[in-house]
Amino acid sequence: MDIDLNQVSFIFFLVFAGIVVGASLAVILHKNPVVSAASLVLAFFGLAGVYAIMNAIFIATMQVLVYAGAIMVLVIFVVMLLSLREETHLEIWKNPLKQAMIVLFVLVFLGIIISAVNYSSDIPKLPPQNGTSQPDYAYNLGQKEGLPLVAKGNTATVGAATFLEYLLPFELVSVLLLAAVIGAVVIAKRDKLRNL
Amino acid sequence: MNLISGIPVPYYLSLAGIMFTIGMFGVLLRRNAVVIFMSVELMLNAVNLVFITFSKSTAQVGGEVIVFFVMAIAAAEAAIGLAIVIAIHRQKKTVHVDEMNLLKW
Numbered sequence: 673m674d675i676d677l678n679q680v681s682f683i684f685f686l687v688f689a690g691i692v693v694g695a696s697l698a699v700i701l702h703k704n705p706v707v708s709a710a711s712l713v714l715a716f717f718g719l720a721g722v723y724a725i726m727n728a729i730f731i732a733t734m735q736v737l738v739y740a741g742a743i744m745v746l747v748i749f750v751v752m753l754l755s756l757r758e759e760t761h762l763e764i765w766k767n768p769l770k771q772a773m774i775v776l777f778v779l780v781f782l783g784i785i786i787s788a789v790n791y792s793s794d795i796p797k798l799p800p801q802n803g804t805s806q807p808d809y810a811y812n813l814g815q816k817e818g819l820p821l822v823a824k825g826n827t828a829t830v831g832a833a834t835f836l837e838y839l840l841p842f843e844l845v846s847v848l849l850l851a852a853v854i855g856a857v858v859i860a861k862r863d864k865l866r867n868l
Numbered sequence: 869m870n871l872i873s874g875i876p877v878p879y880y881l882s883l884a885g886i887m888f889t890i891g892m893f894g895v896l897l898r899r900n901a902v903v904i905f906m907s908v909e910l911m912l913n914a915v916n917l918v919f920i921t922f923s924k925s926t927a928q929v930g931g932e933v934i935v936f937f938v939m940a941i942a943a944a945e946a947a948i949g950l951a952i953v954i955a956i957h958r959q960k961k962t963v964h965v966d967e968m969n970l971l972k973w
Contacts, residue, residue: 681873689883696887696910700894705902712906715887719913722883726872728920731935738939743909743946750950751902754957774893785885789878811929826932833929834936845940852944860951862958 685725691718705756709748716740730827811836870925880921888914901953901963905946912942 695715699708716739723732811823811832823832870877894907916935923931
């Protein structure tokens with residue numbers, strides 16, 4: 673393993689990964705759903721930090737806007753609306769056999785992960801699809817007046833790929849969102865005929 | 869060993885694996901429908917991290933576009949799932965999944 677432990681990005685990665693894992697554990701272990709929701713926001717922010725370390729700026733921004741913003745507002749709104757109380761019991765901790773199974777699973781899982789980190793082989797590096805072999809990828813848009821037109825930078829590249837290569841999925845996602853909005857309204861509204 | 873910003877690829881994949889497993893245990897252990905929903909979101913985020921990792925390590929932009937789509941679908945799922953939770957709460961006055969046994973024979 674030839675990594676420089678003093679490298680700044682590695683320290684930041686450890687900090688953000690620690691935030692993600694700790695907050696995720698708090699989500700599933702804390703009894704109060706409001707605390708779980710707050711921990712989930714923290715986990716999403718930590719993951720946005722990991723994306724930023726990977727130089728995926730556009731996705732990091734979307735992570736904060738969509739997940740830590742929109743989706744979590746919806747979740748916290750529902751938690752408040754239903755006034756959820758603390759769960760009285762997490763039954764799994766009462767049974768010693770189940771406890772032993774979980775501890776065993778965690779140990780085996782961590783062992784697999786550590787061995788995967790230590791003995792993994794290289795992933796073959798594919799040639800860039802439509803762009804140049806720069807560290808931050810680029811997207812070749814075509815020619816303009818004889819000169820190659822290239823989208824550079826993370827956001828421009830992702831945008832060009834979305835609207836040129838993945839246009840049909842993009843439009844299908846917009847239809848899906850419309851269907852989801854209508855469906856959510858229909859499901860959540862009070863049935864006036866039956867509940868009079 | 870492939871590096872992304874000086875960090876080996878397996879580190880990112882391990883983080884994603886740990887996060888996915890935590891989410892899976894949340895779904896299996898918790899009985900509150902809203903907390904189960906949050907655990908599903910954790911699993912979706914772990915998969916997003918894998919997409920970004922391979923997108924960066926193979927220098928293909930497609931993975932980031934798919935993560936963008938996954939986020940849109942997660943938003944749709946959040947709207948529908950929470951609407952279902954509200955509808956169930958209106959009917960049964962609980963979001964405890966053990967008490968939702970109407971379809972159980």
